[in-house]
Amino acid sequence: MNRIIWSVLFAVSATFAGMSAREVMDVQALRHKVPHETTVMKIELIDRRAYQEERILRRLDLDRGNDLMSSLMVFDAPADVRGTALLTRENAGQPNDQWIYFPSRRRLQRIAQARRNGYFMGTDFTYEDMDPESIDDYAYAHVRSENINSNDCFVIEAVPASEKIQRASGYGKRVLWIRKDILFTIRVEFYDRNGNLMKTQMNSELENLQGNVWRARRSFMDNINKQHQTIVEVISRDVTTELPETAFTERHILTGRYMQ
């Protein structure tokens, strides 16, 4: 039995091994999708003096079909930012819609999409980093293979595919390390337009949710420029509970139901 499983895995790996960078990205984008996902995570912000600040974030993701996602991120702690929310809706062939909600202002504010390189809620992730990978917006190149922690990886370079994307992006280039066996990104390096390394993201403590779907329980973003770090640790993850599409509407937020 084991021999059969290994043969299949080898065959799959061999198939991945022959793929172009773009094909790897296409397969990866589909491979780890689930229709509904609710994740509660702890975000640790660490400054250059090692002072830590903690936030609890609840993230709801919904696959609306046609490869289009909606997501809602809600701060549950600390108390003074509880209820602050970010709603993102992926659009086909258009820029995503994104709104931020501040409970004290009781108003949803649309986030401009022209530039996405501002930092997200004091973390070292930018709004751009929070978006699902828009594969058509980037040109991918398989630069080499590399072994990281005994994991054979594709090393894929992603550069903005157009002038427009380049101007909107905060990065000149990203380099992704994608495990060949499960097609999961375990490391990303972010470079500026001059080729200087800006940030490094490491995804670790991988868990297999179901079938080919994998997730990282821990994500570490090291902002070299700002000497600041963000650690995201998953507290709980639920891919079984269905999420209604109404949970991703402006009305749902404005009526306060998103906190129930």
Place this chain on the structure above:
Amino acid sequence: MSLGESIRRQMLWHSRHPLLTLAVLGAISALAFIPAGRVRIVTSIDSLMMKDDPEREYYLQTRRIFGSEAMAMVYIEDPNLFSPTKLAAMQELVNELENIHGIISAESLFSVTDIDARDDQLDIHPLIGWAPENHPDAAAIQKRARAHPVIQRLLLSPDADATAIQLRIDMDNGHADDMRALCAEIENVLALHTGTFDRLKQLGRPYVIDQETAYILHDQRVIMPLAICVLVIMLVSILTSFKGAVLPLLTSGISILWTLAFMGIFKLPITELTFMVPALIIVIGSTEDIHLLAEYRSGRKAGMERQPAIERMVARLAIAVIFTAITTFAGFATIIATPIPVLRQFGIVASFGLLVNPLVTISLIPACLALFPDHAGRARSDTSITRIETRVLEILARMRRRPVITILCVSLPCIAAGIYGATCVKADNNIIAFFRSNSPIVQRADRMHEKLSGTESFCIRLDAAEPFAFRNPENLGYALQLQDYLVEAGWIDRSISLTDYLAYIHAALGESNTSLPATTQGIAEYLLLLHRNEIEPYVSPDYQILNIVVRHNLRSSRELMPRIQALREHIAQTCPPNLEAGVTGEMLLVNKAVKAIIAGQLRGILVIAFIAALLLSILFRSVRIGCIALVPNLLPIGIQFGVMALAGIPLNTATSMAAAISIGLAVDDTIHLLMRFYGQDRNLPPALAVERSLRHLIRPITATSLSLTLGFLVMRFSRFVPISDFALLAAMVLLAALVADLVLTPTLLSLKIMHPPYRPETEEPSSEEL
């Protein structure tokens, strides 16, 4: 055995064992090369602050929380600053500067978050994420930048033609000790962009430290050779022999080497003050050499053999040499008591050097005179005096015939000048005040002040009892009120705090009714829009301590400290009970040291006056004589204060030493004069004794005083303003003391009150002299 006898025996021993003496001196000097080579130039702002100042710990704690307010800065000015090419070059420059080892972060137009909430869209992004590629984009960035309130006058001039890159320095990992290297690295980066901008200049802490060190090296290159030239000229003119000039140079050279070794052993650095010690040793140390050599030559001219001439020299001058050495040493030693490290180091090094110098003199000069053959030369006999000297002596004699008028004529102007000066002279202590107004450092700082904000800064620190207190609108409101107070006061260029960022977001989101959000929740939500790095210098991570950074251009403590006092009083009256407020900053601590400078000045004068009076009293076995003889040396201090008041010279780390040092030096002439009067000339009638003493000493006293005056004037060429002022003041005091010694001391000696039945340990006057 008395001290005088002991010194005499020692000097004679050296003259009888010259080879052994030279061998010992040579061996010590050879060993001294090793530690002397370890001496390093170290200039730091810390050395200008008072040690053990409790406010210093408060400042250091503030620095640990918020980082140092002392930064490296790059000033950029260009009328087309916001063109695509200039912005691209600027971005490259920022990246290169950020990559320098020792730089924590760079605050620039490229690190600023721009928040735009127009058309119901919230746009949060770096003000300049990437340099624009066309002029319309560049113009749009310029428009946004000019509308950004947080960066106004901090990172951008109102005309948008000047900007600054503020580089935060890692002060905790040894970089604070190597500011010159940091400055050089920054300069290397700037050199790559030469010609890109109209002005591209470095400012800030590393540049100041680098310039200080460069000035020290310059001064050493200029002042040392000049001091040697002055000494040689004086020696040749006095002794009419080039050979005669060699010995004082040799004693100075050995003393300097030993002093450097002392510095090396005790890790005392070359600073903006200790660098002048070698020149001081050359100038001051040579005076006793002049007296000794003049006396020796006088004996040789009188037909004496070498050894008898040495013995006469020793008999007549041993006590004077040692006592004058003690007063000179004491003048410098008074400085050691100061709590200001840079002054204390100078006091230690200078007093050591001037303690060692007479020791070298009393061993080397008898040994060399005994060992090396000499010629009588063409020197005049010491009894023959020039026409000018005769004329001066006649004038002095006439003045002594009206002692009261003479005493009043000399004393009253000095006292009046002293009273006037004491009321007008102000103390000042500031690192920038070391530089001349036309120096690049001052000009760059002035330009930056004109276009952006001054390079001077301090902090207002607000401490709350509870964490997250500075997410409370009331507490932030107080910080805002303090900032408004400073703006109204009108003397600051800019203040910046967390409130500026919150107010900016508040306004950007269209909330124009209030300056800040009304609720803690509102503030916390705004904080989510900021990266911690942006607000790190202004609020502690737990939001318990708030920091308001104030930029200004007041470099003088005279101008700054009263305003700081007013600010403190305002805070004391307005600070809510749940907050504790403090005003701190590196430069405030430096400025605070003015009190120590004033105290040091007074202490120095009193201590040296006491020591000089004590020594004179011991030497002449009369407290009355000791005190009265001191008067001519104290009066020139009045002249010093008068000159300081008229010329606007402040009392600072360097000028505060002038009076004490000058008294210590000036009293040397008094000792020589009194030694002669109460020694060889004692059996003569007082008027004749005064005349004879003056006739004998007018030339060496004038020569040594002029030598010292010229020596100090050489230091006038220092690029450091306080050193230059110190040199002028010391020279003036010495000249005034010379006049007082020639006019007032003989007049006082002609009074009955100064005629005790005492004679010190000197030989009988020779028949030739009688």
